[in-house]
Amino acid sequence: MSQFEDQQLLHRRQKVLGSSTPLFYDRPLQLLRGEGAWVFDADGRRYLDAYNNVPHVGHCHPHVVDAMCRQAREININTRYLHPLIVELGERLTATFDDPLDVVAFTCTGTEANELAIRIARTHTGNQGLIVSDWNYHGHSITLAGATTALPAPEAMARHARTFAVPDMSRGVSAQASLAQLEQAIASLKESGHGVAAMLVDTIFSSEGLPDVPAGWLNSAMEMVHKAGGLLIADEVQPGFGRTGEGMWGYRVHGLIPDIVTMGKPMGNGHPIAATVTTRALLESFGQQSLYFNTFGGNPVSAAVGLAVLDVIEQEGLIAHARVAGAYAIRRLNAIIGRHPVIKQMRGRGLFFGLEMVDPVTGEPASAEARRVVNRMRDEGVLLSRIGHDDNILKIRPPMAFGCEHADFLIERLDKVLGEAR
Amino acid sequence: MSQFEDQQLLHRRQKVLGSSTPLFYDRPLQLLRGEGAWVFDADGRRYLDAYNNVPHVGHCHPHVVDAMCRQAREININTRYLHPLIVELGERLTATFDDPLDVVAFTCTGTEANELAIRIARTHTGNQGLIVSDWNYHGHSITLAGATTALPAPEAMARHARTFAVPDMSRGVSAQASLAQLEQAIASLKESGHGVAAMLVDTIFSSEGLPDVPAGWLNSAMEMVHKAGGLLIADEVQPGFGRTGEGMWGYRVHGLIPDIVTMGKPMGNGHPIAATVTTRALLESFGQQSLYFNTFGGNPVSAAVGLAVLDVIEQEGLIAHARVAGAYAIRRLNAIIGRHPVIKQMRGRGLFFGLEMVDPVTGEPASAEARRVVNRMRDEGVLLSRIGHDDNILKIRPPMAFGCEHADFLIERLDKVLGEAR
Known part of the structure; x- marks a missing residue:
């Protein structure tokens, strides 16, 4: 595929999707094939994927694809x-969660899962306010x-939303300062x-750049929120x-249990499936006042995919692998x-992983x-990509198929590219 | 599959999904296989599907399933x-739309598509108010x-939302009365x-029960909304x-072009794909102020599915078929x-189709x-199912694979079941 052909595709894309639909890289990259931790462009050139967490158990994992195809030939129908x-x-x-987190509602995207979580919290608490981090x-x-x-x-910060900074000593925010901001947010929402x-x-x-928050800080924050009558929603996307x-x-x-x-993202290895897990009491109290129905959420094909992803995590020991390969x-x-x-700093x-990049002279x-x-x-x-308030933290978040040999490949090249600037 | 086994599954379901997750029928139905306009329960008993519009071109249509599986083995990655x-x-x-509706943003669900449409409308108009029908x-x-x-x-009607009744002579609402309500809604939002x-x-x-609205009414409504500075969003789910x-x-x-x-629902024959189509001017004005990105929306697997659905509609002449079989x-x-x-009345x-059921004695x-x-x-x-303000309108909305032979099957049984009440 020539540069020219990529340009033609880009031109057609901008015409039909608008010019603001985001693309990675100064010179966009066309990817046509994926396998494990690798992706391949139109010329067959390979790239180590150290960015995409959606193909969680590896690009096009055959166990997941097979499960999807098998079920798609049987039936795909709504959950009524x-x-x-x-x-x-x-x-x-739900077996992977701590008690009393034992019920689940399926949605298609993390956005939908968070929307439902907020609806449940508002219904249960009778309050409207939402507290989020400042990034x-x-x-x-x-x-x-x-x-x-x-x-x-384009939306202004909603009138029911307040922000607070999470602890990050790189930004001069201590746990104490963070909790003081949280206290202020709570007071403001009450007022x-x-x-x-x-x-x-x-x-x-x-998004905040993976700050290494102090032990006990989130527990204190949760206590303050509970005391104010609110719930803790953990976004595990x-x-x-x-x-x-x-x-x-x-x-x-953090050694706590959210409400x-x-x-x-990773739940369906690319297939649109997401979920909200909570306690029976919370879901039932919402269900008594609401008929929540998500047309595609939890359909048999999505469920087959979700099960296959859990299979692979278990059978390939991916949690232990993440620990070992990560270390x-x-x-x-x-x-x-x-x-x-x-x-x-490395986080x-x-x-x-996040590699914080700061000008060594000016700071x-x-x-x-x-x-x-x-x-x-x-x-x-x-x-790879960037995160943090200043987009100065390299974001390395590969599929879980990423192993030691991939780390070597990445680090060798990173060493070279960082060296070019000197 | 025995009644007992269905009961066991229902019990497990209620335990893990909560007791309020909706199910059809007084005695829930387990469906394990689908083909064309037919679905099959756990005992292999077949049912004519005259309800589900999601499996639009027919349950498990091989052209759509094959396209999905082929692409899922190549790559499934986000649209950046x-x-x-x-x-x-x-x-x-976009080629199926009238000018100037020539750009599209892909999402995963109709909910997400409507959310995006409202965001675009609010950004463009600078207004917040939303007008919807009263059902x-x-x-x-x-x-x-x-x-x-x-x-x-559980949510109260939002402060920025107003409703109006659509014309329905069965409910005594004329086009004029409907437009008067719309005028009031507009005035109230301005106030x-x-x-x-x-x-x-x-x-x-x-949802309103398929009322046969008078020609020209929606055009008048659109004019009023435009005059008030608002846009018309057509929900084609x-x-x-x-x-x-x-x-x-x-x-x-209606002989008009919405904004x-x-x-x-039908866009991916069950696969979660949805979209918002609009004019270049509207999408660009939103894009200048927003970075809209939908992780799963428009990924290569979803796109392959969407293309395959369009293929089948075209190759099997399903629009003409809907006209002929419907007539x-x-x-x-x-x-x-x-x-x-x-x-x-039949609508x-x-x-x-909607069959309005009214007590012939009391009305x-x-x-x-x-x-x-x-x-x-x-x-x-x-x-089949029910719609309308009073849930008294039989809702018949089969997959497009529904033909004359299926209509015969349905109508013969409907005649029998309706006769039982006499």
């Missing part, structure tokens, strides 16, 4: 009829866009009459399904970091250099 | 990389639940400071993809209606009798 697969998936999934992304619906801070949105329905947080704070290497769900890292948990990658990354003063756990976020590195790494055959 | 299939689907889909269903997000009237929802962002309507008014037999989109029946069109069913239904005074076009909606008929028809091997 009985079918064993939605029940099996519900049982398998969050939880979805693209009207309500979530009205509380988004990490992406441009405005909204009250606190929920605090909604990504339990590893991905990023850390969920074993990515941290420390169990299936990111909330466990509601939402999940999406290996961190050791090797640490070994090269000393050579590159632009890397201030992350399991198979999710300012090295956002432009991070952008250069992302684009150059693509030339070198590695896909 | 270039891929030809999303562009092809965008081009094929509508457009989705399950917070914003849409706050404007829903046809389903129980409250919200202004009019959009009027959102299903162009065949499915029900009429779209040829169901009316009069072209691909329901709005054509934004949303679609969902045949209406002729045959008319022939039996005279025998059953409980049927007051519908193409392959979507009251025969809701209980409609419920009995739906449950008895299931015993007789036919799936």
Whole structure:
């Protein structure tokens, strides 16, 4: 595929999808095939995928694809009829949660899962207020866009939303300062009459740049929210399904149990399936006042896919793998970091890493250099991206099929590309 | 599969999904296989599917399943990389619309498509107000639940939402009365400071019971909304993809061109894909202020499925088929209606019919009798449902694979079941 043909496709794309539909890279990349942790462009050139968490158990994993195709030839129908697969998936999934998180509602996307979680919280608490971090992304619906801070949105911050900073010593935010901001957010929501329905947080704070928050801080935050009458919603779209290497769900890292948990992206290895898990009491109290029905959510094909993803995580031991391969990658990354003063700090756990880039002279976020590195790494055959308030943290979040040999491939090239700037 | 085994599955289901997750029928039905217009239960007993519009081109259509499986083995990745299939689907889909509706944004569900449409309308108009019918269903997000009237929802009618009745002489609502209510809704939104962002309507008014609205009425309504600074959003989740037999989109029946069109359910024959189609000017004005990104929306597998559905509609001539088979069913239904005074009126076009049931003595909606008929028809091997303000209108909305022989099967049994009440 020539550069010219890519340009033609890009032109056609902009014509029919509009010019603002986002694309990665200064020079967009056409990807036509995927396998494990690798993707291939139109010329058959391979790239190590160190970015995409949606193909969670590996691109085009045959066990998942086979399960989908087998079920799609049998029946695909909504959940107002009985079918064993939605029940099996519900049982398998809730078994991975701590009591009393034992019921689930299926949706198609993380956005829908968060919308439902907020509806449940509002119905149960009778309050309307929503507390989120000051650099969050939880979805693209009207309500979530009205509380988004990490992406441009035409919506003003909704009147029922308040933000607070999560602890991050790189930004000078201590746990104490974070809790003081949370206290202020709660007070403000009480004053405005909204009250606190929920605090909604990504339990590893991905958009925020993976800050290593102090032990006990989120527990204190949850206590404050509970005391104000609100619930804790853990958005596990990023850390969920074993990515941290420390169990299936990111909330466990904090040693607490949220009131509601939402999940999406990795759940179907690319197939649109997501879910809201909560307690029986919360779901029933919502169900008594509402007829919630999601046309595609939990259909037999989606359920077969969800079950197959759980199979692979279990059969291939992917949680332990994330721990081992992640620890290996961190050791090797640490070994090269000393050579590159632009890397201030490495963050992350399991198979999710953030390399904070800061100008060693001025101390300012090295956002432009991070952008250069992302684009150059693509030339070198590695896909990664950026996160954080200043887009200066390299985001490395590969499919869970990413192993030590892939880490070597990545780190060798990263060492080279970082070295070019000196 | 014994009754007992169904009961066991139901019990497990209620345990893990909660007791409020909706099911059809007084005695739930387990469906394990589908083909064309037929579905099969756990004992292999077949049912004529005269209800489900999601398996639009027929249950498990091999062309659609094959396309999905083929692409799922190649790559399934988000749309921030270039891929030809999303562009092809965008081009094929927008080609079915009238100018200037020539750009599309892909989502996963009709709910997401309507959320995006409202975001676009609000950004463009600078207004917040939403006008919907007084018996509508457009989705399950917070914003849409706050404007829903046809389903129980814990949310009060949102402060920015107003309703009006669509013309329906069965309910004593003339076109003039409807427009007077719309005028009042517009005035009220102006007075409250919200202004009019959009009027959102299903162009065949499915939840409302398929009233045969007078020619020109929706055009007048659109003019009033435009004059107030708002846009018309046509929700084509029900009429779209040829169901009316009069072209691909329901709005054509009214001889107008909406500002934004949303679609969902039938688009992927069960696979979660949906879309918002609008004008370049509207999408670009939204895109300038927003980074809208839908993780699963428009991925290569979803796009392959969407293209395959368009292929089948075209290759099997399903729009003409809906017209012909629909006209045949209406002729045959008319022939039996005279025998059953409980049927007051038949409504519908193409392959979507509503049979209004009214007590011939009291003139009251025969809701209980409609419920009995739906449950008895299931015993007789036919799936259908109910719509309308009083749930007294039989809803017949089969997959487009429904032909004259299926109409015969349905009508013979309906004649029998209706006769039992006499």
